[in-house]
Amino acid sequence: MTVQSLPEARDLSHHLNDLARNRFPSPLKDIFRQMQRPGIISMAGGLPHPSLFPFVDASVSVYPPNGDLSGPIPPVSDRMTLNFQKYPSSKGTVDLSTILQYGSCEGLFPLREWVRKYTLDVYQPAYSNFEILLHEGNTSAWTKVVRLLCEPGDMILCEEFTFPSAMAVWVPLGCKAVPIKLDGQGMRADHLEKVLANWETSHPGLKRPHVMYVVPVGSNPTGSTMQAERRKAIYEICARYDIIIAEDDPYTTLQFPEFDLSAPAAEVVHQSGEDFAKSLVPSFLHYDRDGRVIRLESFSKVISPGARLGYFVCNPLFAERLLRATEVESQTPSGWSQGIIYSLLEAWGQAGYLSWLSRLRDVYQSRRDGLCAAIAQSFTALPARDYAAGVEGAEGIALYHAGTDPKSIKPDQRPVATFVPPTGGMFLWLSFSLSLAPRFRELVAQGVEDPEKQFMDEFWQALAENLVLLTPGSYYVPWEGKDKITTGARGAAREIGYLRFAFSYEDPDVMAEGIKRMQQVVSKMFD
């Protein structure tokens, strides 16, 4: 199937907000067209002359795409070198006089072309005229999407636990979350359908949501990954209810097979770059016949966050409005970042990049395995299906206090905690059965307003005092307005508290020590 045989995106202009509609067309178009004329002398653009940039040349030495990421830094002979000259030394090279000058607000042309081919080959979008626009990382990209689509007071569909910085963009606009319940694959299609089908009766007078924010791979904080069938189902619902899907996918290539509790130390199975690409869960783009998906992809997690570089894939109308905003609000991502990452990708080639991504995935998978194993070993861990009446929605792995004999566990015995081993990303989400904690029961007996929140604050503090630092689950609770702050008022599951564990940064043995410290606090605070 060629891209030409695919349909074009539908007209989705009715989703634009007033801000996006009211942007000027760029007055510079006439000038840009004239600048192409041979022999023209342009005193129109205020560009500094590149001879006045103090940079003469640059070189960056990098890992080969198939380098060993768990070993020492490769010796000089095994590295590749990216070289930059002040002026173009041959056609097609990226030189400093270009990348350090004002540039096209769509981003460096050859990098966009590189990414376009990668998008076609790896994601296989379902419509033909998608556009690529570079951006300064997914934080900035999501902000641009909010300013493209959301009006003050809009309701935004999101996962029941979602990324707080994403919320922090729209909360001051008076927007509110519509949290959709989760399972081990992330957002549940049945709950989404129910919320939308009953919208008019459950939210009388309120505009139905038209924007969804979702992190479908390695969801932050839950670590879940949405599989193909679920995506199809969610897409069809969004098509039916005319919803734009913002697919925030920075962890897209950090997808892991399920963790096997019976073989926690199993070797990671490496895949070739080609097999790796085939193994990836399809992006929402792959189902997007309408052009209603705005894909936010980033180099932060797979190359480096400090580059502040990523790209949009979206329909041409949204791309044009995003570009108008970008021209006047930020211009371009850093030329250093664009030039260096383009040169790296070009030096590696697409096959090399996929090989790099596959090896990188291996490292994160082995970190995921290490953290899951450390948790399982510090407690008595059983597959969650082995206990009958657990925490609401519990699946995955159930944890009992260390030393508990599995045979002594009664079918209805509540575990101290449960978790679904992450199938993507950098995070593990642990839920605790608070009714097993005497202090929690005391808070409930005292009738405090939000015992879940108060107990988890104390628990977090006790963990910090024992020198293990985790992220409180409360950070990830979607903002539904001032009247829906407490666990009870939100209608959230009671007697459960959450913590997020990142397995991306600390060394595996340090993580194991951290888990031991956590277990000691748990053993003191829970029955």
Added chain:
Amino acid sequence: MTVQSLPEARDLSHHLNDLARNRFPSPLKDIFRQMQRPGIISMAGGLPHPSLFPFVDASVSVYPPNGDLSGPIPPVSDRMTLNFQKYPSSKGTVDLSTILQYGSCEGLFPLREWVRKYTLDVYQPAYSNFEILLHEGNTSAWTKVVRLLCEPGDMILCEEFTFPSAMAVWVPLGCKAVPIKLDGQGMRADHLEKVLANWETSHPGLKRPHVMYVVPVGSNPTGSTMQAERRKAIYEICARYDIIIAEDDPYTTLQFPEFDLSAPAAEVVHQSGEDFAKSLVPSFLHYDRDGRVIRLESFSKVISPGARLGYFVCNPLFAERLLRATEVESQTPSGWSQGIIYSLLEAWGQAGYLSWLSRLRDVYQSRRDGLCAAIAQSFTALPARDYAAGVEGAEGIALYHAGTDPKSIKPDQRPVATFVPPTGGMFLWLSFSLSLAPRFRELVAQGVEDPEKQFMDEFWQALAENLVLLTPGSYYVPWEGKDKITTGARGAAREIGYLRFAFSYEDPDVMAEGIKRMQQVVSKMFD
């Protein structure tokens, strides 16, 4: 005088808009505090491990600060080299594992400290507790200021001709410009005072402006620079009427002495870095006892635009709210840009940077001189004071058709064009006497709605057809709303049209050829 002896900024919190007020305090503060504790194991932050960045080391070779900017690229032996290692090789070095990681949203600490000292030494602010915050260039910075201070529908004070991208940020919010009349030094204090003093009667029911946008050095498009006395006067008016001044100052160190028409080929007098710093017109910061100035400074024009890097200097309250926005909307400028520019500044030292800036100024001054001389030589040029009744507000240099004998010019004879030679920046602003153009008189006789605009469009087109590309003056007309679009409706001076010439990019002999082409079109279209 030490900084400690200065007053602190006043409380200006009443200037914040709803968006800025409603931003969350960052929930991560507790976590950051705990991360400092010795022995803590943090699984809180989702940072990738720097061993997983593909970059091993980098080096960038640069000009020495006192290099000859008009000559060829310095030989290797004369260059300086900036080196970056993956991991810190010694205390205080900037390594790739730091700059390519997620970083503080305030910007790279040592770069902020470097800039703080530079700000203190060169600008000598009038209050003690100013803050430095890095940003992604002045385009992004001004957008952040608009989102900090402006409500939809606000009226914004600006120069009578102003930078269109700055307007394009607030126009879609329904904000409107309040243009202040200009003279050869930019914004006129007397007109500002008049507009504010008469606000309630001239704009009944409309909120008085509380934000001013100004480019005080090398104003874009007019090329004017506001001298010290004028700044003091404008600042006092702003203090009296409680106005926040956004000082957009990317051309701050490109300040030139007046162009001497009687010695157009005079050598540029070079100053040492120290003398150069002393010669600069003070920033508004120097008068800012209240903390009502938000200074936007950029490395775009003096190092390279593609770095997308600059910094705010402002009061601590505004800095804190800008930081809250930055955390969730963009995070940090590119680590490559921050690291490379910091290393460059550190390698040069402050004295070296000032020396670089002084040499850079020389190059732009000689380009300014070249353009002014080329214009003067293509016409008959006289100091504007030598003709009695000219174009309204004309000063500087009056141009008559080539070959006109100066002695034949009558005291009341209108020149075909006038300009004030730029005293800063990259642009020259030429105003044409349209009543001398038969086609313009024809348009007036036909009663077309905006003859000035229509004639200038045709004139611009004729210039482009003769292969010289300039920027139409209409781009710089402040937006006052849909009912004030035509020259007449805006109450702007009649029978005048403008073009902007950039002298930053084309080679001087190419610019001279461009001016010759322009002169040929003028000679055909004007009596």
